[in-house]
């Protein structure tokens with residue numbers, strides 16, 4: 107009996123278990139998936155919770171609903187991986203032996219990395235929206251907040267879903283306008299990047315929207331600490347931004363089990379070949395999703411594109427063939443811009459987001475880098491796609507490699 | 517193709533404005549770029565960072581992040597920002613004649 111072990115049953119782990127289960131002969135293969143949490147969170151939905159668009163029930167489902175029959179499901183904390191022994195140790199002492207391992211342990215926020223962030227104002231007037239608890243607490247807070255300085259701050263890069271903080275700013279503009287108190291809310295977007303977004307073309311478009319929506323932007327601000335007494339964030343080079351409500355996107359890190367295994371970089375991300383998705387250090391270990399150190403976006407859509415490549419390449423390794431599939435860094439994100447509209451960007455390692463049309467059979471085309479209602483419906487439709495196609499490892503009507511079709515080149 | 521004039525020479529730069537060819541770089545060029553970035557005098561501490569950036573780039577094909585810099589160079593974050601205000605990794609890369617470290621997105 108050969109053994110495939112998958113660590114983490116979030117977006118990536120669940121997708122992979124479904125893909126491999128479909129083709130692996132149960133007489134020859136034992137597939138095991140490990141996670142410590144019975145609940146699957148639709149994380150893209152967290153963005154909408156503070157504004158009352160979604161509530162908790164909209165973003166959770168039992169993980170087990172998505173596992174195929176015949177797969178060995180283990181609910182326990184992963185203690186560490188010991189590649190030299192081809193073994194994974196769980197917290198309760200269980201040892202799992204593997205022939206092949208897929209690491210899909212994701213990334214989480216680490217507010218404790220920043221002095222004063224998780225202090226006396228935490229969840230009083232400092233909130234995150236990258237966790238269900240944070241998003242729910244913020245929704246409560248916004249219900250009665252009468253306005254003041256709202257600061258949205260990215261502590262340091264990289265973060266998962268790098269467009270989410272911008273979307274938060276746009277939605278806040280819409281939410282407080284609708285509430286009739288927009289004139290009392292001063293929205294300020296504070297980022298360590300040198301522009302509104304990492305990709306230049308998209309950054310230009312985004313900064314136009316920020317200006318149009320009367321959102322103040324401060325760039326090149328690397329958050330060093332939070333002064334709780336004076337309600338200010340202070341950068342490493344002593345710039346200060348005062349807040350009445352701070353919405354923080356804290357440092358993002360890979361899971362501690364990666365550090366315990368000595369397999370991560372300084373942020374616990376696993377060094378991974380950016381084209382094959384194989385671990386740089388171990389030939390029988392593959393890595394996918396937010397757990398990797400790849401220079402691609404940490405996003406659910408990216409997980410989907412990676413899943414095809416990982417599947418092909420691991421099958422090749424198992425069957426003794428050369429790995430042929432290459433991940434091109436393809437990412438595809440809807441950017442919610444408020445008032446029932448959104449933008450769509452599509453890019454990869456080499457190509458920046460461009461304007462034009464994005465063809466999708468049956469429903470398509472979506473406009474690229476432009477605000478439309480259709481894109482907003484695309485964003486809402488992503489939830490259905492996520493639960494019904496993506497997690498089940500099925501094809502979605504979007505090609506795996508980025509295509510230039512419909513894109514306008516200057 | 518874009519170029520920049522440094523010490524009377526036209527030198528090729530990439531779309532971020534960083535030097536395109538490692539070999540166009542030398543210590544005088546570095547001092548010249550530093551002064552354009554508002555750093556008048558490159559101290560030993562600056563050089564420690566710049567040399568570490570170049571070494572990492574040559575070994576790994578990408579410059580380090582600020583986090584890696586603090587962990588590996590022994591200079592803490594506060595001092596890094598004092599040496600290279602606003603963006604230590606970005607600025608030290610430019611002065612060191614290597615491409616801007618890839619921001620992960």
Ligand SMILES: Cc1cc2nc3c(=O)[nH]c(=O)nc-3n(C[C@H](O)[C@H](O)[C@H](O)COP(=O)(O)OP(=O)(O)OC[C@H]3O[C@@H](n4cnc5c(N)ncnc54)[C@H](O)[C@@H]3O)c2cc1C
Pocket residue numbers: 113114115116117118119140141142143148149150151152153182183184185210211212213235236237266267270361362363394395396397404405406407408409439440
């Ligand atoms: C606010 C927000 C908005 C987003 N918006 C979008 C969007 O619009 N579009 C988009 O494409 N993406 C979006 N994303 C990103 C997307 O959700 C993630 O990129 C994606 O879920 C990553 O999948 P993953 O499998 O790598 O990690 P995850 O889905 O986070 O899964 C990791 C799993 O590993 C388990 N695990 C980790 N460590 C251990 C351990 N030691 N022991 C046991 N189990 C462990 C965890 O319990 C978890 O189930 C958003 C994310 C956030 C936070």
